[in-house]
Amino acid sequence: xxxxxxxxxxxxxxxxxxxxxxxxxxxxxxxxxxxxxxxxxxxxxxxxxxxxxxxxxxxxxxxxxxxxxxxxxxxxxxxxxxxxxxxxxxxxxxxxxxxxxxxxxxxxxxxxxxxxxxxxxxxxxxxxxxxxxxxxxxxx
Numbered sequence: 001x002x003x004x005x006x007x008x009x010x011x012x013x014x015x016x017x018x019x020x021x022x023x024x025x026x027x028x029x030x031x032x033x034x035x036x037x038x039x040x041x042x043x044x045x046x047x048x049x050x051x052x053x054x055x056x057x058x059x060x061x062x063x064x065x066x067x068x069x070x071x072x073x074x075x076x077x078x079x080x081x082x083x084x085x086x087x088x089x090x091x092x093x094x095x096x097x098x099x100x101x102x103x104x105x106x107x108x109x110x111x112x113x114x115x116x117x118x119x120x121x122x123x124x125x126x127x128x129x130x131x132x133x134x135x136x137x138x139x140x
Contacts, residue, residue: 002038004031005130007047007119010040014047017115020132025109041135043119045127049106050076050118057082063091071095071137074118074126077104096131 006014006028014028016035024031032040051074058069066088070078080099083089092099098116107113115133118126129137 004038004040006042010042017133022113022115045119045121047119050116052077063087067091067095071129076116076131
């Protein structure tokens with residue numbers, strides 16, 4: 001199913017996502033016109049690429065909860081050197097996070113790219129995280 005994710009409550013930047021890929025990038029109005037039957041998710045905040053986590057993974061009682069803590073921050077990629085524990089690597093893989101080398105930056109949101117995106121509020125808090133086209137975190 002094609003989904004349009006739109007920032008700033010439907011007035012800002014938007015991406016159309018099908019499966020795990022970005023189909024198109026533009027304004028919300030442009031994408032609604034191109035894909036009139038798409039599901040639309042309007043987020044209050046600025047939509048952009050998800051983050052690359054460049055430090056130790058937060059502490060939590062289980063590997064799954066440690067990965068979920070990253071998703072709540074808008075992270076979809078982790079520098080490989082911080083995923084040394086096999087249980088943590090497995091949890092990251094199940095969550096769809098990618099392992100990247102040190103110095104990696106988030107790829108720009110572009111048609112054909114993997115649908116890893118996040119929405120951040122004015123204070124920098126994560127409103128929503130999408131990993132490979134799946135909504136994995138949204139703040140209530």
